[in-house]
Every structure is written in C-alpha cells, then in structure tokens.
Amino acid sequence: MARRALPATTAVLTATAALLLTACGGSGGSASSDAIKGPGKGQGSPPAPASASASSGPERPEITITDSFRLTFENWTSSDRGEQAVLTDAREELRAGYAAIIENDPDSEAVAFYDTEGVLGQTKEWIKSYTDKNLTVIGKLPAFDPKVTLAPNGRGASLSYCTDETDAKTRNRKTGKVEGNPAGTNPYVRYSVSLTKNAQGVWQNSSLHGERGGCSR
Incomplete structure (x- = not known):
C-alpha cells in the first residue's frame, strides 16, 4: 500500500495510489466538504478554522473542495488542545491533497505547507497518479476513528x-467516465501517519502508511 486509496481501478495503474480518502463536500442539507462531526454534533456543524491548530504562527492556506466530492471528518475533535492541533493540521493536509487532485495541481502550495520535504514527493506522486490520467475524484469519503498520540517532547x-x-x-x-472500486474490494483503509511540528508550529506529515481492510465500522 502506498498513500491514500481511491478506486482500485486507479490503484492498479500506479503502485503509489490508494483508494479515496476521507473527503467531503455537499450542499443544501448535506454536510459540506469541510464538515467535522464531533460528539453531540450533527453533520451540519461548521468546521473549526484551520488557524485553530495554533495560537500563533504562519497563516494557514485556504483550501476549498467542490461539492462534487464530500470529504467528511467524523469525531475529529479532542478536548486536549495539543491533540486537536494535530487533528486540525492533519485534516487540512488531507483536504489539500484532494483539492490538488480536483484542481489538477500536483505542485499545490497547500500540500507543500502541510508535508515535510521527506514525504512531499510521495504525496505529489499520489496526486499525479490521478492528474496524469485526467482523473478527478467525486462521491463521498468519510474519515473516522482518529486516534492521536503525542510524543513527550511535544515535537x-x-x-x-x-x-x-x-x-x-x-x-x-475528458470522457466523463465514472469508476468506483471493483466488486469485492474491501472499502475500508486504515492510515497510520507520523507528524512533526515545525519551527512555525505547523504539524506536518512526515510519513504515511495505508492498510486496506485494516478497519471497519
């Protein structure tokens, strides 16, 4: 497995492509692509601003995802401020990646903002596994069951x-052809991410591993 997973038909074309990742979007009564569902909160609850991940530091990039792709984050909230900062920046990194696919922009500055140099190349290859084939992403992708562990040094x-x-x-x-996962593909993927807090206070992805079938609802 490499990075995020999208329909396995795409994964066959590139060893680094994984299935769709948590994504959102929507209009009307549906959850928006930025919606975050926390304890006691409905789908219509607005997301916490990206800048909430740090009380000071650089201005976070503004990331927009079209309504055709609903990337939702279920229970990505924590009463611990340190854990919430990790969740917020990790969420924005994921949103940046899908926005780059939708915008056909493998060199997205937002992606570079949330990735370390060591993992940025992997993320670009994942994005290009779609854009090089004229593919974009649509539909729904919920991300759920997040668990954060902070290192004792806080970095x-x-x-x-x-x-x-x-x-x-x-x-x-070009063709408008829509494809999903082949019949029999396990739709659940568990991701394990390592993050590093940079000098500006931004939690950046430093490694990512995906395991298809590693979780369920």
Whole structure:
C-alpha cells in the first residue's frame, strides 16, 4: 500500500495510489466538504478554522473542495488542545491533497505547507497518479476513528484513522467516465501517519502508511 486509496481501478495503474480518502463536500442539507462531526454534533456543524491548530504562527492556506466530492471528518475533535492541533493540521493536509487532485495541481502550495520535504514527493506522486490520467475524484469519503498520540517532547505525534471508500469514485475529465472500486474490494483503509511540528508550529506529515481492510465500522 502506498498513500491514500481511491478506486482500485486507479490503484492498479500506479503502485503509489490508494483508494479515496476521507473527503467531503455537499450542499443544501448535506454536510459540506469541510464538515467535522464531533460528539453531540450533527453533520451540519461548521468546521473549526484551520488557524485553530495554533495560537500563533504562519497563516494557514485556504483550501476549498467542490461539492462534487464530500470529504467528511467524523469525531475529529479532542478536548486536549495539543491533540486537536494535530487533528486540525492533519485534516487540512488531507483536504489539500484532494483539492490538488480536483484542481489538477500536483505542485499545490497547500500540500507543500502541510508535508515535510521527506514525504512531499510521495504525496505529489499520489496526486499525479490521478492528474496524469485526467482523473478527478467525486462521491463521498468519510474519515473516522482518529486516534492521536503525542510524543513527550511535544515535537512529534502519531495519528491513525480510517476511511470508507464505498461511495468514492473517479471521473475522467475528458470522457466523463465514472469508476468506483471493483466488486469485492474491501472499502475500508486504515492510515497510520507520523507528524512533526515545525519551527512555525505547523504539524506536518512526515510519513504515511495505508492498510486496506485494516478497519471497519
């Protein structure tokens, strides 16, 4: 497994492509692509601002995802401020990656903002596994069951979470052809992420591993 997973038809074309990741979008009564569901909160609850991940530091990039792709984050909240900072920046890194696919922009500055140099190349290859084939992402991708562990020194953290790719699909920009996962593909993927807090106070992805079938609802 490499990075995030999208329909396995795409994964066959590149060893570094994984299935759809938690994503969101939507309009009307549906949850927006930025929605975060926490304890006691409905789908319509607005997301915490990206800048909430740190009381000071650089201005976080503004990331927009179209309504055709619903990337949702279920229970990505914590009463611990340190854990919440990790969750917020990790969420934005994921949103930045999908936004880059949708915008056909492998060199996204938002992705570079949330990735260390060591993992940035991997993320770009994952994005290009779609953009090089004229693919974008549509449908729904919930991310759920996040668990954060902070290092004692406060500069490192680990995060695991799951995604459900049941309703995640790709669409060819030229032909309009829509594809999902082949029948029999396990739609659940567990991700394990290492993060490092940089000098500006931003939690950046430093490594990521995905395991298909590693979780369920």
